[in-house]
Amino acid sequence: MKKQFLSITLIAALTLGTTGTTTALATPHSSQVQQAPSTDKKVVKKIDVDKIYKNIEYLSQTPRVAGTDSEYKAVQFIKKQFNSYGYEADIEEFNFLSYTDPNLVKLSVAGIDGEIQANHLTYSVNGNLSGEVVYAGLGTKEELEETDVKGKIALIQRGSLTFAEKVLNAAEKGAAGVILFNNADGELNGTLGGVNDKYIPSVTITKKDGEALLEKLNAGAKLTASLKIEGAYSGEKTSYNVVATKKATKNIKAKKSDIIYITGHHDSVAGAPGANDDASGTSVTLELARVLKNLPTDTEIRFVTFGAEENGLLGSKHYVDNLSDDDIKRTLANFNLDMVGSRDAGDLVILTNDGEMNLVTELAQASSARLNGEPTPYGQGGRSDHVSFAEAGIPAALFIHSPSEPWYHTPDDTIDKISKEKLQDVAEIVGTAVYDQAKIETEKPDLNHKKGKKVKVPHLFDEKEFK
Numbered sequence: 332m333k334k335q336f337l338s339i340t341l342i343a344a345l346t347l348g349t350t351g352t353t354t355a356l357a358t359p360h361s362s363q364v365q366q367a368p369s370t371d372k373k374v375v376k377k378i379d380v381d382k383i384y385k386n387i388e389y390l391s392q393t394p395r396v397a398g399t400d401s402e403y404k405a406v407q408f409i410k411k412q413f414n415s416y417g418y419e420a421d422i423e424e425f426n427f428l429s430y431t432d433p434n435l436v437k438l439s440v441a442g443i444d445g446e447i448q449a450n451h452l453t454y455s456v457n458g459n460l461s462g463e464v465v466y467a468g469l470g471t472k473e474e475l476e477e478t479d480v481k482g483k484i485a486l487i488q489r490g491s492l493t494f495a496e497k498v499l500n501a502a503e504k505g506a507a508g509v510i511l512f513n514n515a516d517g518e519l520n521g522t523l524g525g526v527n528d529k530y531i532p533s534v535t536i537t538k539k540d541g542e543a544l545l546e547k548l549n550a551g552a553k554l555t556a557s558l559k560i561e562g563a564y565s566g567e568k569t570s571y572n573v574v575a576t577k578k579a580t581k582n583i584k585a586k587k588s589d590i591i592y593i594t595g596h597h598d599s600v601a602g603a604p605g606a607n608d609d610a611s612g613t614s615v616t617l618e619l620a621r622v623l624k625n626l627p628t629d630t631e632i633r634f635v636t637f638g639a640e641e642n643g644l645l646g647s648k649h650y651v652d653n654l655s656d657d658d659i660k661r662t663l664a665n666f667n668l669d670m671v672g673s674r675d676a677g678d679l680v681i682l683t684n685d686g687e688m689n690l691v692t693e694l695a696q697a698s699s700a701r702l703n704g705e706p707t708p709y710g711q712g713g714r715s716d717h718v719s720f721a722e723a724g725i726p727a728a729l730f731i732h733s734p735s736e737p738w739y740h741t742p743d744d745t746i747d748k749i750s751k752e753k754l755q756d757v758a759e760i761v762g763t764a765v766y767d768q769a770k771i772e773t774e775k776p777d778l779n780h781k782k783g784k785k786v787k788v789p790h791l792f793d794e795k796e797f798k
Contacts (some may be wrong), residue, residue, distance in 0.1 A: 345508040370770055371701060374762040380755045386412065386614035387672065388746045390597070391606035397598040397639035397646075397734045398429045398568030405597050409613065409636050416621040418575035418634075425649040426567050427639050428526055430454050432601055434562035438510065438534055440464065440544065440720055441555045449534040449558075452494055452511070453522035453601070453642075457563050458532030460484075462507045464554040466545055470497030470509075484556050486544055489514045494533075495523045502531045508558045509533040512541020520600060520740040524643055525566045530719065532558055541639035570598070570638030572646045575620055577632040590631045590658065591765055592665040593619050594647070596640030599744075607676070608739060608747045609640070612668030612730075615754060619762050623769075630663070630769035637716050640669075647716035651723050664691045665727035667717035667766060668737075671757040674750035676732035679707050679757060680786060684718050686711025689726035693778045694764040702759055706783030730757055733786075 395405045406422060410665035413420035430453050438449035463483045467475040470487035478485075485501040487509055492500075494511065501509050506530055513519040547554060579588035595612030599605025620634040637646030654662075659752045670676065679699075681692050688709065696706035712729055720727035732753065738744045 341625040370766060371763045373626060373767050374622055375759050378758045380751045381795060383614045383754045386617055387606055387749055390610035391746050394601055394603055395597060395599045396569040396601050397607060397642055402598055406573055409573045412617050413575040413620060416624050419527055420573055420575040423574060423641050424569055426569055427642060428565055429568035430563040433560045437559040439557050439615050447536055447540050449536050450518060450520060451560060454526060454534055455533050455560055455563055457560050458529045459559045460507050463555040463779060464556045466548050470500050470794050472500050475500050475504045482507055484508040484510060486510050488512055490706040494521050498533050499532055502529055506531060513538040517737055518741055530558045531561050569785040570646060570668045572638055573636045575634045577624060579629050579631050580627040587661060588629060588631045590633060590662040591769055592633050594635045595668040596716055597636040598638050598641050600641050600740050602742050603740055603744045606744050606749055607673040608670045608744055608791045611672035615758050617670055618758055622762055627771050628769040629771045632769055640716055643718055644716055645718035650717045659723055662725045665717055665720035665725055666691055666761050667715055667729045669715040669729055670731050671787045672747055672749045672754045673736040675736040677734045680733045681707055681709040682712030682715050682729040684721035691726050691728035693770055695760055696783050698764040699760045708783045710786040
């Protein structure tokens with residue numbers, strides 16, 4: 332995922348759970364599904380969660396970094412799946428400036444036994460330097476104004492700002508390098524969002540290691556660090572979008588039909604198999620394409636998996652930028668699925684770029700109320716491909732679980748962490764919501780339901796790929 336972000340806190344009335352814990356998910360009660368409208372049943376009974384799971388399993392065998400052979404292999408698989416459902420899927424190529432990971436990242440601090448395990452941030456620059464370590468808090472402009480970092484290595488904690496903002500703030504004050512430490516257990520992975528000649532060499536370390544350095548600094552110790560990054564490179568590469576279109580049923584409308592999008596992104600970050608992020612959203616998109624293929628609709632439904640989302644929503648930006656004015660005008664909604672299957676994430680939320688209700692949230696809340704007895708809460712959130720649609724004036728929303736799982740953007744984002752119950756729930760909510768709008772009917776869907784709570788979502792992806 333990717334995007335500028337939001338500030339937020341949980342409304343006490345809604346318990347979303349905490350990172351690293353498994354929270355209860357409101358799943359459809361059989362009696363509620365049995366009492367649901369017949370149009371809902373047409374969708375629900377066709378969903379095969381085992382097919383979703385198997386597609387995730389295939390896609391998450393290796394990381395699918397944009398512009399690599401593994402992404403291209405995934406794209407061919409996705410196209411093959413669409414075609415097997417009766418579509419004529421298209422692959423859309425686009426070029427982008429890509430980053431090659433360094434082959435060496437090394438950090439040592441005098442007075443600390445052994446090397447400290449360090450990771451790079453995507454778009455980190457090469458460097459070989461040493462200098463005094465100084466603590467600069469969260470790396471805000473205000474904190475750096477009060478800290479002498481010139482020629483030194485700034486120790487900065489994760490949180491509040493994007494990684495890029497922290498690094499640029501430190502660089503602006505003359506820092507030679509940056510060490511970012513996590514604010515939660517586990518490794519810290521992320522991106523600086525793109526190439527920038529103002530970046531300085533930067534690495535990430537664990538919360539434990541960062542707090543150990545901070546403890547020594549607070550005790551009055553003077554620490555000198557040596558930091559080396561080698562082999563990082565930026566250059567042009569090719570990524571892909573995969574598009575399958577279900578045309579409106581023939582002879583229903585003389586004029587061009589409306590359009591609804593169901594989307595996800597198929598790429599992952601380096602080192603992460605990306606089972607949840609976002610083989611889950613891609614695989615639910617594939618399954619809904621299969622389920623809806625032969626159901627009569629007076630609306631065109633386009634299913635798209637995007638590439639290079641983790642590089643800054645590049646695939647969706649390219650796609651939306653190349654839509655005709657007529658296509659944009661005819662598009663009713665974008666249902667974007669990102670990270671929809673982790674057993675260790677919180678509950679399902681629906682996020683819009685501006686935090687306001689739109690057709691997507693209205694349809695999805697109505698369907699979740701029918702299926703689960705209560706509407707899924709909504710809030711504000713960016714950093715995924717729905718933003719590209721929203722910025723074009725198209726009603727769009729992201730379906731995701733909050734808070735995100737502790738395995739986010741790590742090698743542990745694997746198939747064994749995927750919950751079939753969550754996949755089923757999202758597929759049912761989105762599938763019935765889309766069909767409720769797209770089905771052949773003279774009347775509009777009944778959206779007269781109890782509106783769900785609006786939530787302020789805690790930093791779901793505190794610094795995802797292109798912040």
